[in-house]
Amino acid sequence: MSFLESRVQQRFAGYVRKYQHRIYGFAVYFLGDRTEAEDVAQDVLLRLWQHRDDIEEERLLGWLLRVTRNACVDALRRRKVKHAVMTSDADVYGLAEGTEPYPDSYAEAVDFQEHLRRALDRIAEPYRSIVILREVQELKYEEISGVLNLPLNTVKVYLHRGRKMLREQLSEVLHRETV
Amino acid sequence: MWKRLLFCGWMLVLVAPAWAQDAIERDPGYVNLDEIEGWFSKEPKIVVNVKGALLNLVAEASRYEDPELADLLRKLKSIQVRGFDLRWSDFEDVQRRATALSRRLESRGWDTVVRVRDEEEYVDIHVRVEGGTIAGMVVMVVSPDEDETVFVNIVGQIDPEQIGRLGRKFDIEPLNDMTLKRDF
Amino acid sequence: MKPSNPSFRDWMDAHVEAYLDGDLAVDERADFEHGLAAGSDWEAELFLAGQIRDGLRALPRPACPPRVTEAVLAQVRREVHATWKDQFRNRLQQQLGALWQPALAMTVLLLLVVSAALIGRPAQPQDTFAEAQVQQALVEVQWALGYLSEVSRETGKVVRDEVIADRVVSPVQQALTARSHRSNDMQP
Numbered sequence: 001m002s003f004l005e006s007r008v009q010q011r012f013a014g015y016v017r018k019y020q021h022r023i024y025g026f027a028v029y030f031l032g033d034r035t036e037a038e039d040v041a042q043d044v045l046l047r048l049w050q051h052r053d054d055i056e057e058e059r060l061l062g063w064l065l066r067v068t069r070n071a072c073v074d075a076l077r078r079r080k081v082k083h084a085v086m087t088s089d090a091d092v093y094g095l096a097e098g099t100e101p102y103p104d105s106y107a108e109a110v111d112f113q114e115h116l117r118r119a120l121d122r123i124a125e126p127y128r129s130i131v132i133l134r135e136v137q138e139l140k141y142e143e144i145s146g147v148l149n150l151p152l153n154t155v156k157v158y159l160h161r162g163r164k165m166l167r168e169q170l171s172e173v174l175h176r177e178t179v
Numbered sequence: 180m181w182k183r184l185l186f187c188g189w190m191l192v193l194v195a196p197a198w199a200q201d202a203i204e205r206d207p208g209y210v211n212l213d214e215i216e217g218w219f220s221k222e223p224k225i226v227v228n229v230k231g232a233l234l235n236l237v238a239e240a241s242r243y244e245d246p247e248l249a250d251l252l253r254k255l256k257s258i259q260v261r262g263f264d265l266r267w268s269d270f271e272d273v274q275r276r277a278t279a280l281s282r283r284l285e286s287r288g289w290d291t292v293v294r295v296r297d298e299e300e301y302v303d304i305h306v307r308v309e310g311g312t313i314a315g316m317v318v319m320v321v322s323p324d325e326d327e328t329v330f331v332n333i334v335g336q337i338d339p340e341q342i343g344r345l346g347r348k349f350d351i352e353p354l355n356d357m358t359l360k361r362d363f
Numbered sequence: 364m365k366p367s368n369p370s371f372r373d374w375m376d377a378h379v380e381a382y383l384d385g386d387l388a389v390d391e392r393a394d395f396e397h398g399l400a401a402g403s404d405w406e407a408e409l410f411l412a413g414q415i416r417d418g419l420r421a422l423p424r425p426a427c428p429p430r431v432t433e434a435v436l437a438q439v440r441r442e443v444h445a446t447w448k449d450q451f452r453n454r455l456q457q458q459l460g461a462l463w464q465p466a467l468a469m470t471v472l473l474l475l476v477v478s479a480a481l482i483g484r485p486a487q488p489q490d491t492f493a494e495a496q497v498q499q500a501l502v503e504v505q506w507a508l509g510y511l512s513e514v515s516r517e518t519g520k521v522v523r524d525e526v527i528a529d530r531v532v533s534p535v536q537q538a539l540t541a542r543s544h545r546s547n548d549m550q551p
Contacts (some may be wrong), residue, residue, distance in 0.1 A: 016432050020431070021426055024427035025424050025427075028425045029226050038431050041427055041431050042431050042435055046436040046438060049435070049442075070268040074266040107496075112418055114420065135416060135419035136422050156386060160378075160380035160384070161378075163380045163416065163419075164379065164412075167379070170411065225506075227503040227504075229491065233496070234500075236492055237500045240497050258507050260510070302514065309453050318514055320514060329510065331510065342512065343515050345512070346510070346511050346512020349505040349506065
């Protein structure tokens with residue numbers, strides 16, 4: 001192995017260490033399934049290796065999240081083939097609502113965060129992505145706009161709509177529990 | 180010296196059959212679609228390679244049932260198709276490579292007659308005109324929304340109106356469910 | 364607009380999150396606060412919206428399992444190693460090529476003897492195809508033509524008008540095309 005090749009690999013390994021959790025974390029919350037999220041993360045990181053010469057470092061995070069999101073969309077479409085699904089009106093890509101239970105969730109502990117996770121699994125695209133990117137991954141509006149190729153104002157409107165959908169779901173769930 | 184001359188002469192004799200077989204590849208209307216297979220991680224779902232003697236036999240086979248099809252096929256030299264499943268995650272990459280291929284074709288004298296670009300679909304149709312007739316056609320369709328990427332190259336004396344008219348007779352819907360790959 | 368008006372209720376419902384994030388314009392903010400003052404329902408909704416936002420921000424950040432990154436780096440190492448091997452092999456072949464020329468010349472001389480027996484024998488073209496192969500090829504050709512026709516229809520372009528008309532206009536071809544259309548129209 002030449003000295004130059006090992007430098008390239010070392011730099012790639014550095015990027016993997018830097019971004020692995022963010023990629024995986026997005027996929028976990030998007031898909032609600034850790035096994036699928038692992039597959040997506042592996043797929044995305046290998047794509048990064050294949051495209052290592054094509055992406056400038058300052059655009060890397062946006063590229064990674066965009067590729068991760070697209071890979072998650074593909075994973076949901078494959079899941080749609082296997083399960084009977086319902087689609088929502090705002091479902092741009094005809095995606096299934098999440099049907100998989102959160103695998104390592106605290107099944108017996110019905111707490112607010114658990115309700116929140118389940119509700120997140122049920123809102124449609126692109127609201128799900130935007131809520132995850134903004135509230136969980138703490139991206140700026142401009143960064144989300146770049147990842148999803150949406151105008152800035154649209155990102156804000158969709159973020160509010162996504163959280164409103166969560167509120168509607170949680171309001172119903174919490175009301176049932178109270179009753 | 181005489182050894183080298185004899186060597187060159189006999190090598191020419193030995194490669195002559197191979198030379199003839201590569202004639203279609205030197206046709207200006209021909210585009211080798213094999214390189215496209217390298218863009219995708221999976222094998223193509225649809226592979227069509229009908230040329231030369233096989234194309235002549237197909238024309239003969241349709242002579243009685245569909246004389247117009249036979250007439251069209253006799254004027255053609257090669258039909259190639261490659262079809263792949265396409266995931267959204269591959270869309271940008273494939274679109275970029277297809278754009279690069281389009282530019283290479285244009286630099287080699289192909290005309291772009293159709294170009295569709297939107298968020299969910301990419302279509303290019305190129306033709307190669309030689310001596311006032313269309314000698315080659317390339318169609319590239321990249322459409323992840325339809326799970327479809329198809330590349331077509333036709334070589335020969337092409338009449339697009341005739342293709343369009345004849346093609347309407349063939350219902351491709353059921354064929355879409357097939358994987359077109361000849362095993363023999 | 365009265366707070367009890369259904370349109371106003373919808374408006375309030377649609378702006379809870381924007382109010383919470385401070386994204387409303389001054390007049391919209393005033394309207395929202397007017398609605399808040401009118402009923403406790405909206406305070407409850409606002410409280411829930413705040414819980415949701417805080418809850419999302421407090422969600423744990425799952426750590427990527429080491430097996431994922433190990434698998435990726437192992438795959439990269441395999442690819443790099445394979446590339447290095449291929450490059451080494453190519454360089455070796457180039458360097459040894461010159462040394463193999465005398466051996467190749469000997470091989471060619473042997474081939475001369477063999478090919479002397481083959482000269483005059485016509486080349487065997489690839490034209491012996493089984494009937495099934497021809498039928499399969501016919502299916503493929505029909506599919507290709509059907510597909511092209513569909514693509515052309517969908518993009519709505521007639522290639523010939525866009526290309527040939529500018530270069531060579533053939534009155535004979537146009538007359539034949541018109542006659543062919545008429546005969547097609549007459550077919551049942």
